[in-house]
Amino acid sequence: MDTPQKSVTQIGTPVSKLKVEDSPVFNYICSLSPIKTLKSIPITQTLSSLNFTSPPSVFTSPHAVSHKESRFRSQKDGSASKEVASIGEEGNEEALVENSEPAQSHKNDCNTPRVSNDVRGNGCCEDSGKDLQKMMDNVKKKSDTPDWETLISATTELIYGSPRESEAFSCLLKKTSNSEARLRGGTMPTSKPVSNTNVGNNESESVDALSILHRGVRRRCLDFEIPGNNQQTVGESSSSCVVPSIGLHLNAVAMPSKDNNVANEYSFSVNMKVGLQSSTTPLLQSQHDSVRENETGKDASKVIEVVPKSSGLVELTPISPKKKRRKSEQSGEGGSSCKRCNCKKSKCLKLYCECFAAGVYCIEPCSCIDCFNKPIHEDVVLATRKQIESRNPLAFAPKVIRNSDSIIEVGEDASKTPASARHKRGCNCKKSNCLKKYCECYQGGVGCSINCRCEGCKNAFGRKDGSLFEQDEENETSGKSGTMKKQQNVELFIPAAQPSTPMPIRQPLAQLPLSSNNRLLPPQSHFHHGAIGSSSSGIYNIRKPDMSLLSHSRIETITEDIDDDMSENLIHSPIANINSLSPNSKRVSLAHLDSSESSPWRRTGGRNLIRSFPTFPSLTPHH
DNA sequence: GAGTTTGAAACT
DNA sequence: CAGTTTCAAACTC
Numbered sequence: 001m002d003t004p005q006k007s008v009t010q011i012g013t014p015v016s017k018l019k020v021e022d023s024p025v026f027n028y029i030c031s032l033s034p035i036k037t038l039k040s041i042p043i044t045q046t047l048s049s050l051n052f053t054s055p056p057s058v059f060t061s062p063h064a065v066s067h068k069e070s071r072f073r074s075q076k077d078g079s080a081s082k083e084v085a086s087i088g089e090e091g092n093e094e095a096l097v098e099n100s101e102p103a104q105s106h107k108n109d110c111n112t113p114r115v116s117n118d119v120r121g122n123g124c125c126e127d128s129g130k131d132l133q134k135m136m137d138n139v140k141k142k143s144d145t146p147d148w149e150t151l152i153s154a155t156t157e158l159i160y161g162s163p164r165e166s167e168a169f170s171c172l173l174k175k176t177s178n179s180e181a182r183l184r185g186g187t188m189p190t191s192k193p194v195s196n197t198n199v200g201n202n203e204s205e206s207v208d209a210l211s212i213l214h215r216g217v218r219r220r221c222l223d224f225e226i227p228g229n230n231q232q233t234v235g236e237s238s239s240s241c242v243v244p245s246i247g248l249h250l251n252a253v254a255m256p257s258k259d260n261n262v263a264n265e266y267s268f269s270v271n272m273k274v275g276l277q278s279s280t281t282p283l284l285q286s287q288h289d290s291v292r293e294n295e296t297g298k299d300a301s302k303v304i305e306v307v308p309k310s311s312g313l314v315e316l317t318p319i320s321p322k323k324k325r326r327k328s329e330q331s332g333e334g335g336s337s338c339k340r341c342n343c344k345k346s347k348c349l350k351l352y353c354e355c356f357a358a359g360v361y362c363i364e365p366c367s368c369i370d371c372f373n374k375p376i377h378e379d380v381v382l383a384t385r386k387q388i389e390s391r392n393p394l395a396f397a398p399k400v401i402r403n404s405d406s407i408i409e410v411g412e413d414a415s416k417t418p419a420s421a422r423h424k425r426g427c428n429c430k431k432s433n434c435l436k437k438y439c440e441c442y443q444g445g446v447g448c449s450i451n452c453r454c455e456g457c458k459n460a461f462g463r464k465d466g467s468l469f470e471q472d473e474e475n476e477t478s479g480k481s482g483t484m485k486k487q488q489n490v491e492l493f494i495p496a497a498q499p500s501t502p503m504p505i506r507q508p509l510a511q512l513p514l515s516s517n518n519r520l521l522p523p524q525s526h527f528h529h530g531a532i533g534s535s536s537s538g539i540y541n542i543r544k545p546d547m548s549l550l551s552h553s554r555i556e557t558i559t560e561d562i563d564d565d566m567s568e569n570l571i572h573s574p575i576a577n578i579n580s581l582s583p584n585s586k587r588v589s590l591a592h593l594d595s596s597e598s599s600p601w602r603r604t605g606g607r608n609l610i611r612s613f614p615t616f617p618s619l620t621p622h623h
Numbered sequence: 624g625a626g627t628t629t630g631a632a633a634c635t
Numbered sequence: 636c637a638g639t640t641t642c643a644a645a646c647t648c
């Protein structure tokens with residue numbers, strides 16, 4: 001919460017305010033037409049908007065940044081909508097507000113109520129300067145909303161040169177759900193009118209789209225994620241996708257099973273991107289939701305919808321707690337579900353909470369009680385997190401880590417142990433024989449190792465004693481140690497016992513660049529683990545990495561898919577050249593990127609290459 | 624859906 | 636560091 005304030009403060013600087021207020025044009029415009037207004041206000045705002053996106057903040061605290069933006073956005077949204085309303089009919093205003101709420105609101109307390117209130121509370125046109133300021137104030141109070149819009153607005157501002165314009169634009173976008181509008185929008189005039197019109201008519205449609213977006217973003221309430229969305233929205237329809245914040249995706253990715261890491265990484269990457277880069281959205285889409293893509297017929301709408309979904313959210317649709325769980329079980333395995341917790345006593349501030357452990361905020365689908373793992377309580381979350389980390393620096397680190405060796409192995413010898421990925425601390429199973437998800441190793445799709453203190457280990461992914469799979473087990477005689485490792489089966493792998501259904505081919509793999517995982521396909525969850533960055537990279541904040549974990553922190557996602565879309569997008573880590581095998585055992589080559597490369601996202605021949613930023617950007621040593 | 628089992632996390 | 640308790644997910648019925 002603190003960090004956001006900074007930005008807020010910046011934004012709220014008197015200077016901008018004065019300018020805005022002073023501008024005669026502004027007043028005039030406000031009262032009359034949004035369009036003009038847009039033109040009237042200039043640079044000042046732009047600057048402030050820029051501030052929001054400013055990279056520094058991002059680095060400082062991804063979370064915070066996102067917050068800022070998100071908040072800002074909500075404000076803007078509110079103001080924008082209000083503006084429209086005021087301009088138009090008052091009656092509509094209410095309607096707008098109402099509509100807007102749904103988008104933002106969540107069942108959970110996450111943010112919703114406030115937003116709506118704020119929106120209503122803000123007067124819009126009266127004084128844009130004041131308005132802005134109010135927004136800032138409100139922002140502080142508000143929780144967070146993810147915000148694409150913020151990004152968009154920022155972007156648009158840049159483009160348009162005036163906050164108002166951008167605002168109008170964003171509004172338009174929202175309403176229309178059409179990115180193209182933006183393009184045309186060069187002329188803002190249309191924008192407001194459009195919005196008004198929409199208000200009365202298409203509102204629901206546009207609102208829905210927006211809501212979807214919002215939800216997607218908020219789902220996890222990960223700030224980082226939002227930015228990406230925004231961008232997407234903004235840039236979107238055009239081929240240039242917005243740079244999405246990976247965060248979104250992460251969430252999505254993360255969800256399936258426990259994979260905090262993933263989420264973290266994404267978020268991180270998001271931060272990096274906050275600056276508004278071009279996006280990779282497609283990736284997301286492809287990764288998680290190629291399916292969904294089909295749903296929307298229109299590009300623009302498509303974009304919008306897709307984003308959220310990919311972001312993780314799956315959960316656009318509210319789900320009852322129970323379903324939640326089930327869903328997580330099911331979809332989770334599929335790899336596309338989100339994390340949802342069901343905490344009752346931990347307030348979601350302990351590692352018991354999957355969301356917290358994963359470095360993500362609890363969201364709507366969570367059925368937790370007295371949840372503090374929300375943007376609103378950011379400070380608490382961060383503090384708790386620190387505390388836990390102080391106790392155990394690796395608490396939020398990926399649970400599954402790859403051996404440094406693995407890299408080498410990957411490139412050269414597929415044959416090596418599948419187990420190159422191992423659980424950080426090892427399990428301590430006594431009764432489950434490491435054959436159930438109670439076992440973290442099993443759940444993570446990795447074999448047990450020396451670190452494990454399990455009894456009667458029968459881990460299908462590799463037993464403590466060194467045997468690889470259950471098959472071995474069954475074959476017990478042959479199974480024992482190392483011989484088996486060599487088989488390529490491993491690569492293709494999927495333990496017979498594997499609980500989860502085979503990963504969809506198209507399913508993206510988030511993997512640790514280093515690990516041999518690339519070759520292995522663990523049960524669904526596997527990829528999560530691999531992918532996952534530690535919380536350290538986390539959503540909540542970025543901190544210096546554990547060197548030991550760094551390698552993991554990067555994500556490599558490769559989508560290989562049957563679906564064209566999917567296949568086209570690749571996310572990979574900058575770290576090293578890695579040849580990874582898809583589940584199919586197809587080889588997916590990752591271009592090796594240097595971490596140094598400025599832009600994470602790359603397009604190659606029409607294919608989108610998305611690179612995730614290293615969790616720890618500069619730090620990545622990797623070996 | 625309720626209850627049980629399990630093992631990690633937290634606590635002492 | 637070991638033992639115990641707490642917790643929530645995983646699992647069973």
